[in-house]
Amino acid sequence: MTQAPAPRCAPAAERNLAPIMASLGRHAPASGRALEIASGTGQQIPRFAAAHPGLIWQATDRDPANLETMRAWAALAPAPNLLPPLLLDAAQPGWATAFAPCALVLMVNLLHLISDLEAAVVLQEAALALAPQGRLMVYGPFLRAGRTTSPGDAEFHAALRAADPTTGYKDIAWVQAQLAAQGLDTRTEDMPANNLMLVAFRT
Helix, strand or coil, X not given: CXXXXXXXXXXXXXXXXXXXXXXXXXXXXXXEEEEEECCCCCCCHHHHHHHCCXXXXXXXXXXXXXXXXXXXXXXXXXXXXXXXXXXXXXXXXXCHHHHCCEEEEEEECCHHHCCHHHHHHHHHHHHHHEEEEEEEEEEEXXXXXXXXXXXXXXXXXXXXXXXXXXXXXXXXXHHHXXXXXXXXXXXXXXXXHHCEEEEEEEC
């Protein structure tokens, strides 16, 4: 009998789990569909599902290799409100209609890893996927007035740019402008390690 592969663990996902859980506790709707974009290893979403049983959680990622580890994490902590993971390249336009209406769309540490053009598509489609009273929550590092906020962030941002000049930290004002163009207002919460959680909603 073939043994199921062990799930992969991302240390950063463990470090930021507690503040994200706390923010979800403040802002996540009580019920409806919850879509996580770019779930990565999938180690966080079973805990999100356990903490918010009224939401039906959907993990996604554009890398087919990640689906295996997402399924492995889900098997370790089965939850009736956690659906099997799906492939989704959220940087490709047109996916919102397949997932709408979502009470919650969540993305963690994604925008700085993709280009401005891809980020604009992700944000537009995420806004289109929201139910009228839905929430979009975006966690990660951001530029503020075009600047990083710590030497570590400056180094990481520079490394991302060196590897791919189209990627790197997005300015918080630019992200808010993208969401405003979709009719969403945003609030920001300070998170550990100079990260932010953006909470976007229709006014």
